[in-house]
Amino acid sequence: MSGTELQNHRIDIECEALNGSNLELPGGLVVTINPFVPSLYESDSFTPTGAFPTMTLVQILGHVTFSEFESERHAALDAVQALWPQVRMLFQYYLQGNTLMFARIAKQQLGLDWDPSTNHERTTVAYQVLGTATTIITGATGTTSARVIGRFSRKHTAAMHRHRNHLLAFRRRGQTSAALERDLFTELNRFVEHHESWEMGLLGRFVRPEKKDAFDELVLYRDEFSTVRDLYQHGFEVACKCLWPLVAAQNTVKRGSPDDFGDVHPGSVPMNKRPKSLEKFDKLPNAYKIAYVAQVPGWESIADLLRNRRRNAIGHATAHHDLQTGRVVSDADPSGMTYLEFLSETLGVFEALSTLAQVLRASRVASSPDFDCPE
Secondary structure (H helix, E strand, O other), rough: EEOOOEEEEEOOOOOOOOOOOOOOOOOOOOOOOOOOOOOOOOOOOOOOOOOOHHHHHHHHHHHHHHHHHHHHHHHHHHHHHHHHHHHHHHHHHHHHHHHHHHOOOOOHHOOOOOOOOOOOHHHHHHHHHHHHHHHHHHHHOOOHHHHHHHHHHHHHHHHHHHOOHHHHHHOOOOHHHHHHHHHHHHHHHHHHHOHHHHHHHHHOOOOOOHHHHHHHEEOEEEEEHHHHHHHHHHHHHHHOOHHHHHHHHHHHHHHHHOOOOOOOOOOOOOHHHOOOOHHHOOOOHHHHHHHHHHHHOOOOOOHOOOOOOHHHHHHHOOOHHHHHHOEOOOOOOOOOOEEEEHHHHHHHHHHHHHHHHHHHHHHHHOOOOOOOOOO
């Protein structure tokens, strides 16, 4: 079955028996399958939950929540198809330093009514447009990005005004941040290019706790496991490389230096692994980096989006998608998770990347050559 619109939809089925039933029975049989909606394999009528895709969503989500889900999902699809190509073009010109084409796209395609003539202005415009698109694609339900970015912005601004060494640290890391910026956008673009393969991860954010068991009994008939796992793993790694501005701002506000981690450390970090500088922090295992960020009030959600234990299970060499049970399992995690949960984890990594892009934006502006900063 292929096609996204009625006029180009094609179905090709070769089948002699369905669930052991003779297809020539009086009245025939009806097969209704939507590869985007979890279904009940044993279904032989429209009656049980999981038989009729739209009704399944209504039964489990409820009419109001179903409408909200559909609204966010279609907004994301529209952003991917209509907005992202323009965002991608603008950001690529930004990365290339092509100021002429950057200004032209910003004005003609995105409606900017002023000329971004300086480096930090172009950085601001590029990241604002990027943030608009990724926010729509992520959806509004269950997101914590605004809180993380808001608290970081206040800390970073306070640190810049009160402590010159905070600005100097960002300046020293300017070239590294530029390379990380390119890697971050590359990953976001890969996620969007393969959006169809993981976009139903959004559904997990609308399922009420009391209805979760009902969804766990259903199977999502999609299998892009290798593609989505690659997105998940690479996105996870890049996101963890972007955590340093968060701890730098926290260190400066609390102790006057971005390199000062003080004497309050996460309990999971061994004594001999506790960093003495941002450079040492960069070399920590991802789990320890996440722990330092998550111990700051308001940033706990980073650990929810970047769950290292789940990452180890998904990335395990034996991890695979069991098509009969619809679960992602491995030797390290035999019970595994449903494929829908796996897609929800992938959406979480996309949200983390989108959030940290706006955090990284602050480092790019701070290190702009537009501003004088004598050593």
